[in-house]
Structure formats: C-alpha cells, structure tokens
Amino acid sequence: xxxxxxxxxxxxxxxxxxxxxxxxxxxxxxxxxxxxxxxxxxxxxxxxxxxxxxxxxxxxxxxxxxxxxxxxxxxxxxxxxxxxxxxxxxxxxxxxxxxxxxxxxxxxxxxxxxxxxxxxxxxxxxxxxxxxxxxxxxxxxxxxxxxxxxxxxxxxxxxxxxxxxxxxxxxxxxxxxxxxxxxxxxxxxxxxxxxxxxxxxxxxxxxxxxxxxxxxxxxxxxx
Numbered sequence: 001x002x003x004x005x006x007x008x009x010x011x012x013x014x015x016x017x018x019x020x021x022x023x024x025x026x027x028x029x030x031x032x033x034x035x036x037x038x039x040x041x042x043x044x045x046x047x048x049x050x051x052x053x054x055x056x057x058x059x060x061x062x063x064x065x066x067x068x069x070x071x072x073x074x075x076x077x078x079x080x081x082x083x084x085x086x087x088x089x090x091x092x093x094x095x096x097x098x099x100x101x102x103x104x105x106x107x108x109x110x111x112x113x114x115x116x117x118x119x120x121x122x123x124x125x126x127x128x129x130x131x132x133x134x135x136x137x138x139x140x141x142x143x144x145x146x147x148x149x150x151x152x153x154x155x156x157x158x159x160x161x162x163x164x165x166x167x168x169x170x171x172x173x174x175x176x177x178x179x180x181x182x183x184x185x186x187x188x189x190x191x192x193x194x195x196x197x198x199x200x201x202x203x204x205x206x207x208x209x210x211x212x213x214x215x216x217x218x219x220x221x222x223x
Contacts, residue, residue: 025208026082032075032091033201037194039068039098044190047164047183057109061102069098086146093139097132104128122172126165133161148217149200156193160186 042060072095079088107113108121116124140154163186170180203214 027204027208028075028079028082028084028087028091029201029204030208031071031078032087032094033197033204035068035071035075035091035098036094037197037201039064039094040190040194040197042068043101044187044194047190048187057105061105064098065102069095069102072098086142089139090150093136101128118175119172122168126168126172129161129165129168133158133165136161144221145219148220149196150216151220152217153193153196153200156189156196160189160193162186163189 042063046057046060072091075091076088076095079085079091104124108116108124113124136154137158140151140158143151143154163182167180167183167186170182199214200216203216207213
C-alpha cells in the first residue's frame with residue numbers, strides 16, 4: 001500500500017468515526033435539543049395556565065408543531081444520514097410526541113373526535129400520557145449505553161409523564177378539588193429537565209463552535 005493510500009485510509013476512518021459520533025458541527029442535537037426545550041417550555045406554560053389557559057394554548061401549539069415537531073423531524077433525518085440510528089430514534093420519538101399531542105389537543109378542542117364530555121376528554125389525555133409513559137420508559141432502558149446525561153434526561157421525562165398521568169387520574173376522580181399537588185411536582189420537574197437540556201445543548205454548541213465539549217458522563221452500561 002502506498003503512502004497516499006495509507007493517508008486516504010486514515011482520513012476515511014477519521015471521517016467515519018466523526019460521522020458516527022456526530023460530534024462538533026455535525027451533531028443533530030444542535031436542532032433536536034432546542035426543539036425539546038421550546039416544546040417543553042410551551043407545554044409547561046400551558047399546564048400551569050400561564051396568563052390564561054386559552055392564551056397559553058394558542059401560543060403553545062404553533063411552537064409544538066412548527067418548531068418542536070418540525071425541528072425534531074429534521075434532526076431525525078440528519079441523525080439517520082450520518083449513521084446515528086440511536087439518536088434518530090430519539091428525535092423521531094420526540095417529533096411524533098409533539099405532533100400527536102398537538103393533534104389530540106386541537107381535536108378535543110374542536111370536537112374532531114366527537115362531542116366528548118369533560119370526563120371523557122380527561123380520560124383521553126390520560127390514555128395518551130400513559131401510552132407515551134410506557135414507550136419512553138422502555139426507551140430509557142435502551143439509553144444505558146449512551147452518555148449518562150441522556151439517560152438522566154429520559155428518567156426525568158419519565159417521572160414528569162408519570163406525574164402528569166397521576167394528576168389527570170386524580171382530577172378525573174375529584175373534579176372539584178382543583179389541580180392535584182402531583183401536577184405541581186410534575187411541572188417543577190419539567191422546569192428542571194428543561195434546564196438540564198439547555199446545559200447539554202450549551203455543551204453541544206460550545207463544541208460546534210470550536211470549544212471543548214461538556215462532560216456528559218460515562219454510560220451506565222459499558223458493554
């Protein structure tokens with residue numbers, strides 16, 4: 001093998017390693033994480049009736065669909081193109097969550113799925129949250145070989161969904177009691193993982209602009 005071929009082989013191996021790791025500027029998280037942050041922030045403002053429920057919903061749905069849903073979809077394609085199948089699954093799940101939640105909320109608000117009573121609408125939300133809780137909890141187990149920060153992030157999301165599910169069940173059982181305390185805890189947890197997501201995004205952006213990446217921690221499972 002000639003010297004030129006050796007250099008070409010080494011360059012190709014380096015490029016392949018870079019493409020598989022998705023580090024630096026070739027990192028789909030540069031789109032996926034802002035999508036997660038903006039969508040989650042819009043959702044928690046909606047759940048806390050920021051200003052008023054109607055106004056927060058009018059602001060939240062466009063963000064969830066046109067920002068979070070679309071950006072997550074682009075991040076999914078980006079990750080798949082550079083060989084990051086695991087991260088393509090992450091951003092793909094988030095994309096479908098934002099689209100499906102928006103479809104559920106709009107549909108119930110405009111009677112697309114029939115003229116449902118308030119209790120039936122609560123049950124619909126409970127079924128939706130429970131389904132995603134099961135899916136994302138199972139997916140969390142598959143992140144154990146990713147950097148530790150991603151597993152912690154998904155555990156936080158799972159706990160928030162669990163809190164939301166329990167709050168919907170309690171509110172359906174006693175509609176006159178107001179918002180359950182567990183919903184307040186879920187909203188607080190959502191603010192925490194939004195901040196954690198922002199920290200991971202800051203590390204990815206710092207690396208993309210030539211700085212050192214933030215430490216995301218070693219995987220819980222190394223083999």
